[in-house]
């Protein structure tokens with residue numbers, strides 16, 4: 366055995382650290398706003414800090430976009446829409462999108478490090494999921510830009526105009542790609558508002574847009590907090606609002622949009638059920654459960670956060686799950702061996718802690734992985750609750766952290782009833798050897814996305830979105846174009 370492998374007291378292999386270099390991020394001390402193709406002088410704005418949640422230390426300062434900044438961005442987007450972008454042939458718009466996709470690939474390593482530093486998610490995920498998928502979205506929609514007449518929305522569908530787009534902190538670059546790529550392909554121009562705790566990858570993307578020579582104003586990136594987002598939603602100059610975030614803020618935005626009659630799509634929260642039948646292959650099931658809830662620290666709207674297991678195999682699933690959780694590597698997000706990184710913010714850690722305490726108080730049985738947590742930054746050990754009843758808060762509310770709630774069922778009808786017993790409807794998973802049973806269950810689940818014998822699979826060709834309180838509209842696929850066309 367080489368020196369770099371040691372057997373830990375838990376019996377699993379311990380790996381020597383394999384950190385990616387933080388220097389690859391090439392961060393500036395401060396960032397201005399990206400409006401009309403240029404970065405504004407940071408010192409001309411109120412500056413706020415973004416932190417590295419793995420250490421709690423500041424990474425950089427960035428501008429809090431004011432109402433007048435939002436106004437400048439919307440005007441620039443309007444001008445670019447009317448003077449350049451709307452009337453550019455689709456084949457020309459496609460060239461820009463292909464260029465952006467290639468530049469994301471060229472700067473992939475830098476983007477992965479920036480995203481990991483700012484968000485706290487493991488480098489293995491940013492490197493293998495977030496960044497490649499962001500590039501894939503631009504490639505995919507580049508292909509549509511000159512074929513809109515074949516998308517099923519009429520021979521020559523028209524864009525909507527200026528889109529105001531607001532994204533959350535859990536997949537900052539990927540959500541920016543989900544928003545920008547279809548909007549641009551369809552001929553709209555954009556004002557994008559990244560989340561308060563994770564502005565940096567969108568600012569690197571702004572540099573990429575400059576590198577790609579995208580005409581000024583076609584995309585504007587206005588960093589800031591909720592007030593910046595609210596100013597964007599309320600601006601009379603936008604034709605469309607696309608929002609991804611919490612159901613609570615989504616409701617507020619819907620009220621504002623209803624008063625103006627503008628187009629709206631909402632991608633909101635979820636409380637996904639991962640349903641395991643007794644005939645499912647348990648080794649694969651355990652990996653699917655782990656991926657469903659611990660991917661991205663559980664900061665995933667479509668997380669499989671409610672585990673529904675057929676009673677006959679529930680004890681066995683729980684036993685294996687706990688053993689597997691003890692093997693997860695929790696720690697330095699820049700380490701290539703890390704499975705679970707830092708919680709994104711102190712606020713989010715407080716929310717997770719509060720709900721976990723409620724779970725214990727209400728009588729559910731808590732098991733947390735026996736991992737050592739770093740002594741600075743924001744961390745939560747992978748946790749599973751058993752003995753959960755449907756009335757417990759941990760079975761009903763979105764925890765948005767590495768916390769799983771396990772319930773049991775005896776019949777397919779009961780599994781479906783429990784899975785649908787939520788106001789949300791974003792995603793579900795079904796695990797069974799029998800295709801007929803999987804289809805029977807899938808037809809009855811109220812969710813926008815259903816995975817069979819897998820979980821958290823994303824592809825730009827495949828539409829993603831919710832029903833009920835998880836929102837409306839689709840991102841990805843041909844359907845994702847509809848959100849940005851006047852149809």
Ligand code: NAP
Nearest residue numbers: 532533559560561590591594595610611614632633634666
């Ligand atoms: P959030 O508080 O709703 O924030 C989302 C975005 O909206 C952020 O950029 C936020 O800015 C901005 N914002 C806050 N208040 C606003 C207002 N009054 N008007 C306009 N914009 C406003 O959500 P979050 O906590 O960042 O994200 C987690 C939530 O997003 C979870 O519920 C999750 O399920 C959901 N989510 C859904 C999907 C999906 O596709 N369905 C994907 C990812 C996440 P600040 O950051 O400055 O507050």
Ligand code: MG
Nearest residue numbers: 415416483562
């Ligand atoms: Mg940050």
